[in-house]
Amino acid sequence: VTAPVDAEAAALAALDADALAHDAAAVLRVPSITGDERAVLELLAESAARLGLDADLHRHDLDALRRHPAHPGEEVERTELWGLTATLRGGAPGRICVNGHIDVVGPGSEPWTHGPWSGVIEDGVLHGRGAVDMKAAVVAALHGVAAVQAAGEADRAPTVVVQAVASEEDGGVGTVAELERDGAFDAALIVEPTGFAVVCAQAGALTFKGTVRGRSAHAAIRLEGCSAIDRYLAIHAALAEHERRVNAEVEHPLMRALELPYPLLVGRIAGGTWSSQVPDHLEFEGRLGVPVGEDPARARAALEAVVAAALDDGEPPAQIQWTGGSFASAETAPDHPWIELVTQAVGDELGRPAAPRGVPWGADMRHFTARGIPCTMVGTRGVELAHAVDERVQVSELVSVARIVARVVLRAAREG
Numbered sequence: 320v321t322a323p324v325d326a327e328a329a330a331l332a333a334l335d336a337d338a339l340a341h342d343a344a345a346v347l348r349v350p351s352i353t354g355d356e357r358a359v360l361e362l363l364a365e366s367a368a369r370l371g372l373d374a375d376l377h378r379h380d381l382d383a384l385r386r387h388p389a390h391p392g393e394e395v396e397r398t399e400l401w402g403l404t405a406t407l408r409g410g411a412p413g414r415i416c417v418n419g420h421i422d423v424v425g426p427g428s429e430p431w432t433h434g435p436w437s438g439v440i441e442d443g444v445l446h447g448r449g450a451v452d453m454k455a456a457v458v459a460a461l462h463g464v465a466a467v468q469a470a471g472e473a474d475r476a477p478t479v480v481v482q483a484v485a486s487e488e489d490g491g492v493g494t495v496a497e498l499e500r501d502g503a504f505d506a507a508l509i510v511e512p513t514g515f516a517v518v519c520a521q522a523g524a525l526t527f528k529g530t531v532r533g534r535s536a537h538a539a540i541r542l543e544g545c546s547a548i549d550r551y552l553a554i555h556a557a558l559a560e561h562e563r564r565v566n567a568e569v570e571h572p573l574m575r576a577l578e579l580p581y582p583l584l585v586g587r588i589a590g591g592t593w594s595s596q597v598p599d600h601l602e603f604e605g606r607l608g609v610p611v612g613e614d615p616a617r618a619r620a621a622l623e624a625v626v627a628a629a630l631d632d633g634e635p636p637a638q639i640q641w642t643g644g645s646f647a648s649a650e651t652a653p654d655h656p657w658i659e660l661v662t663q664a665v666g667d668e669l670g671r672p673a674a675p676r677g678v679p680w681g682a683d684m685r686h687f688t689a690r691g692i693p694c695t696m697v698g699t700r701g702v703e704l705a706h707a708v709d710e711r712v713q714v715s716e717l718v719s720v721a722r723i724v725a726r727v728v729l730r731a732a733r734e735g
């Protein structure tokens with residue numbers, strides 16, 4: 320009988336870094352833009368089975384999910400939703416989940432050095448959409464769990480389910496579906512890119528669309544009309560003031576450490592028809608950050624009140640619609656035993672202390688915490704490349720993610 324520390328060393332020794340890099344590159348060559356993820360899941364199912372995990376590729380009941388109260392919203396056209404679980408049946412008590420999404424955003428309109436679906440590895444760097452966010456990390460998680468099995472240490476591990484999910488980028492119905500199917504977990508780890516920080520607080524995010532009405536008139540007699548653009552300017556200023564106010568009152572210690580915990584951005588404006596006509600219509604679309612612990616309904620109401628108050632000109636009020644993904648905030652206490660376990664494992668892997676952190680972006684963490692499952696996120700650096708041209712990741716960091724997963728799995732059993 321080996322001691323637990325030896326079990327961890329054996330698992331780390333059994334990790335096949337070359338195979339991990341090869342599998343990650345292969346996965347990046349299969350496009351998986353949100354809404355069209357089946358092909359990459361089929362490839363991942365093959366990889367998981369080859370690694371000796373119990374791979375289960377399944378189609379979810381999308382119609383039922385869309386009627387479900389936990390349905391988080393969707394932004395892209397979708398006719399089917401697939402998911403993959405890869406399970407290590409451990410001999411120790413407990414069940415933990417390692418989650419990652421395999422949908423990616425589009426390549427954008429700028430050219431890539433190697434092409435968005437190249438999967439090229441050059442000088443130890445893996446290139447392609449999903450290298451950081453986050454198909455490659457899902458492969459790393461599979462290899463990390465498989466290493467425990469390859470080392471003959473599965474008896475020392477709890478049961479581990481790797482969830483490869485779709486539709487994170489537009490709300491997270493993939494993770495909701497997976498947890499509806501099997502939500503019996505003691506803890507969860509999401510391998511999103513965090514720069515190896517242990518993320519245990521996450522802002523929410525809500526997207527909205529506003530419509531401002533005006534009255535058209537010829538430019539030469541513009542006083543006869545009412546400009547929707549002029550009216551919007553008051554809204555824009557009020558939204559900026561709202562952002563300032565929300566961020567001036569941040570109490571959460573991990574969130575207040577961020578430069579701007581809860582951004583409020585208007586990302587698109589369209590108004591008017593032509594140069595010589597007073598514009599009678601303007602649309603604006605934006606994203607509202609939701610403070611950790613705040614009910615999204617309250618955040619929506621506050622923004623609507625700000626917009627209403629900004630227009631006190633006697634003209635019709637602006638209309639606000641809440642569109643697309645709805646990301647509530649999420650939080651697991653930094654002193655929760657699961658967070659401490661993961662923080663220790665990350666620190667041991669890095670050779671320096673790891674720290675808990677809050678992040679201003681939304682992800683699937685909330686679907687776990689909403690069910691009372693403690694959840695944290697740890698992954699590679701490079702989040703600034705996540706939706707950018709030339710997305711890429713150090714292969715050595717993917718190996719570190721796999722090693723962290725293996726360490727966490729074996730320690731989770733030890734801690735009981």
Ligand SMILES: [Zn+2]
Binds near residue numbers: 487512
């Ligand atoms: Zn992501």
